[in-house]
Amino acid sequence: MKLLVTCIALFFSFTQQVISQSTTYDNMQIVLQWAPTFCGRNKYCNNPVPQSFTLHGLWPANSIGYSLQCAPPPQDTSVWTTDRPLRTALQNCWYSLIRGRPDYILWKHEWKYHGYCSSHTIKDTDYFWAAVRKYGENTKIVGKAIVDKLSGEGINPSNDKDYKKSAITSALSEILGFNCCGSQMYIV
Numbered sequence: 362m363k364l365l366v367t368c369i370a371l372f373f374s375f376t377q378q379v380i381s382q383s384t385t386y387d388n389m390q391i392v393l394q395w396a397p398t399f400c401g402r403n404k405y406c407n408n409p410v411p412q413s414f415t416l417h418g419l420w421p422a423n424s425i426g427y428s429l430q431c432a433p434p435p436q437d438t439s440v441w442t443t444d445r446p447l448r449t450a451l452q453n454c455w456y457s458l459i460r461g462r463p464d465y466i467l468w469k470h471e472w473k474y475h476g477y478c479s480s481h482t483i484k485d486t487d488y489f490w491a492a493v494r495k496y497g498e499n500t501k502i503v504g505k506a507i508v509d510k511l512s513g514e515g516i517n518p519s520n521d522k523d524y525k526k527s528a529i530t531s532a533l534s535e536i537l538g539f540n541c542c543g544s545q546m547y548i549v
Contacts, residue, residue, distance in 0.1 A: 386421035386429055386478065391495040393417060393504070396458055397518055407460050412518065414504045416455040418471040419492035421478045431478040438472050438485040441465060447486065450493045454500075503536070510536050 393414040400406035420428035441448040457467045468489070476488045483491070511517070514532045516524050 385481075387424040388422055389479070389491070389495075390420045390422045390426070390428060391416070391492065391499055392420055393496070393500065400458055403459065405460050406458050410458070414500050415458065416492060416496045418475055419488065419495065420475040428475065429478045430474055433473050434477040434480070437469050438476075439465070439469075440486045440489060441468065444486060447489055447493075451489060454493060454496045506536055507533065 394417045396411045396413060396415050400410040422428045441451055451468060452464055455468065455471075456464045472485060472488070476485065479488055510532050511529070514528065516529060516532065
């Protein structure tokens with residue numbers, strides 16, 4: 362299996378840091394993706410491709426890690442149209458990698474399929490700000506550790522080299538303390 366840099370993305374759970382009321386979910390998962398691998402599978406990416414983790418979403422999940430999906434909201438949110446600081450923050454970490462697809466399409470999708478599930482406890486604005494804050498906290502510490510660990514194992518960005526999934530998941534499980542799984546090699 363050919364992988365560009367195969368950092369798989371990670372679920373980082375945090376509880377009660379965003380949510381202050383009782384909820385139907387146990388935690389929120391911050392979901393990151395490694396842009397070069399995502400774009401290696403998608404010929405319609407913007408150029409240049411960022412050599413970093415990008416925010417994919419913030420997903421409510423149960424105690425065993427399954428993300429929740431809920432019925433679509435009665436109407437879309439567009440808080441970023443009135444909250445300029447929020448829009449700027451989102452554009453810096455939660456942007457569309459697909460050429461021609463505006464960022465807000467990704468934000469609407471993530472709110473519709475994941476964020477809205479949390480709307481009974483947090484407002485849409487708080488949901489997006491929490492995602493931005495958690496992205497910053499996690500990528501500075503864990504993102505660098507992942508890139509460094511993979512590099513130490515000889516797994517480096519490449520368009521020409523194949524890496525075994527087992528080597529990648531082994532290296533990541535040492536850092537994260539859990540095993541990665543799933544068929545999407547740019548996200549776990």
